[in-house]
Amino acid sequence: MKHERLVAGLDIGSARTTALIAEVVGELPKRPGIRVLGVGQAPTTGMKKGIVANIDETARSIQRALADAQRMAGALPESAFVGIAGEHVQAMTSKGIVAVAGDEISRADVERVNAVARAHAIPQDRELLHAIPQEYTVDRTGGIQDPIGMTGMRLETEMYLVTIGAQPATNLRKSVERAGLKVRELVLEPLASALAVLSEDEKDMGVALVELGAAATDVAVFHEGKIRHLATVPFGGAHVTNDLVHGVGVTQSDAESLKEHYGMALETMVDPTEVIELPPSGAHAERQIPRELLAHIIHQRLDEIFDLVQRGIEGAGYGGRLSGGFVLTGGGAVMPGVADLAADVFGVSVRLGTPRDLVGGLRETVDSPREMTAAGLALYGASRLALGGAAGAAAGKRIALPAPGVDKWAQRLKLWLQDFF
Numbered sequence: 115m116k117h118e119r120l121v122a123g124l125d126i127g128s129a130r131t132t133a134l135i136a137e138v139v140g141e142l143p144k145r146p147g148i149r150v151l152g153v154g155q156a157p158t159t160g161m162k163k164g165i166v167a168n169i170d171e172t173a174r175s176i177q178r179a180l181a182d183a184q185r186m187a188g189a190l191p192e193s194a195f196v197g198i199a200g201e202h203v204q205a206m207t208s209k210g211i212v213a214v215a216g217d218e219i220s221r222a223d224v225e226r227v228n229a230v231a232r233a234h235a236i237p238q239d240r241e242l243l244h245a246i247p248q249e250y251t252v253d254r255t256g257g258i259q260d261p262i263g264m265t266g267m268r269l270e271t272e273m274y275l276v277t278i279g280a281q282p283a284t285n286l287r288k289s290v291e292r293a294g295l296k297v298r299e300l301v302l303e304p305l306a307s308a309l310a311v312l313s314e315d316e317k318d319m320g321v322a323l324v325e326l327g328a329a330a331t332d333v334a335v336f337h338e339g340k341i342r343h344l345a346t347v348p349f350g351g352a353h354v355t356n357d358l359v360h361g362v363g364v365t366q367s368d369a370e371s372l373k374e375h376y377g378m379a380l381e382t383m384v385d386p387t388e389v390i391e392l393p394p395s396g397a398h399a400e401r402q403i404p405r406e407l408l409a410h411i412i413h414q415r416l417d418e419i420f421d422l423v424q425r426g427i428e429g430a431g432y433g434g435r436l437s438g439g440f441v442l443t444g445g446g447a448v449m450p451g452v453a454d455l456a457a458d459v460f461g462v463s464v465r466l467g468t469p470r471d472l473v474g475g476l477r478e479t480v481d482s483p484r485e486m487t488a489a490g491l492a493l494y495g496a497s498r499l500a501l502g503g504a505a506g507a508a509a510g511k512r513i514a515l516p517a518p519g520v521d522k523w524a525q526r527l528k529l530w531l532q533d534f535f
């Protein structure tokens with residue numbers, strides 16, 4: 115297979131690293147999809163609170179995951195699309211205004227106004243990660259998605275800017291490079307997951323993606339087709355496990371395994387007479403606890419997490435406006451009952467995030483809500499490659515595009531890609 119058709123997504127989570135190698139397929143360049151060729155996973159060591167705390171350790175986890183993915187795929191691209199998340203992520207809205215050059219608004223006007231909005235001063239210790247146009251205003255008429263060809267004198271844009279801490283970004287890049295791979299682009303993890311699971315209809319109606327990771331819970335709210343709000347709640351599956359350590363009196367690894375084998379997110383789902391044998395530890399011989407106790411502890415923590423998510427969404431002005439419901443991804447979403455609990459708290463429909471029809475190949479390897487970040491990163495990469503390479507991409511080569519009018523296609527797609535989220 116041609117090397118330039120390959121794409122790699124790398125999700126370096128605080129609990130687990132997932133590498134996914136795929137072939138770019140589908141209707142190129144309009145609607146690229148991926149055919150999954152290989153997936154590799156390894157426990158992450160070296161991350162703390164979602165950021166790299168030890169470059170060598172993190173690189174080792176990446177290497178392990180990559181080696182497995184490569185073995186399965188029989189190939190490895192030179193570079194990867196790498197996820198980033200954490201409390202250092204910030205988002206803001208920025209406006210730009212320009213005078214329209216001719217009678218009609220042209221592509222050049224749109225590019226100019228976007229450049230103005232993007233030119234927001236970014237402090238030295240931060241990097242601009244994504245600049246996503248939200249809507250345009252022509253003279254006094256707002257809410258315009260595509261102003262090209264309209265008549266007006268003044269063009270305004272509203273841009274959603276996502277920035278990240280420069281140091282966490284540098285350490286992440288170093289870890290990937292030390293594992294022998296180039297970083298093609300960094301992508302915000304919940305936005306990548308959203309690409310893999312959310313439908314256009316859901317984004318139009320209003321939907322929240324809630325990613326239950328180990329260190330944190332990430333939230334991305336879409337409304338009228340666009341990303342509107344990003345937030346991180348600093349609690350996740352690791353906190354649930356920790357609560358079990360203290361609440362039940364077991365080791366970290368026993369708590370993790372109890373959670374994964376017997377955990378339920380809703381107490382009411384558990385038979386109150388059911389008991390679980392605890393593994394013997396230290397002074398304790400064998401012990402039993404009611405399964406209900408396990409569920410009670412898990413329920414309390416998840417309830418708190420969902421409550422914080424809900425408050426954040428209300429604070430951002432999207433409470434009661436998400437008729438597309440909520441979609442759960444991340445390892446925490448695998449727990450039985452979690453969607454029911456979330457539906458109780460959010461008061462709307464909640465579903466688990468599984469891959470959209472753009473994901474094919476060894477689909478069963480990415481069928482769990484836990485793999486959606488890696489799948490989304492590869493999908494994002496597929497669109498980038500279909501464009502013939504992002505600006506500044508180190509290892510980028512063009513993949514085969516329809517011969518005539520390539521530049522026109524690429525230009526149209528570039529605009530579309532900015533609208534990707």
Ligand SMILES: Nc1ncnc2c1ncn2[C@@H]1O[C@H](COP(=O)(O)OP(=O)(O)OP(=O)(O)O)[C@@H](O)[C@H]1O
Nearest residue numbers: 127128129130327328329330351352444445446449
């Ligand atoms: N079957 C399961 N039941 C309950 N929880 C689970 C299950 N499988 C995984 N988890 C939990 O999911 C969490 C890991 O999820 P995930 O792999 O999405 O996190 P991560 O991407 O490594 O972390 P982060 O995104 O926070 O950096 C862990 O806390 C783990 O305990």
Ligand SMILES: [Mg+2]
Nearest residue numbers: 127128327487
């Ligand atoms: Mg994650």
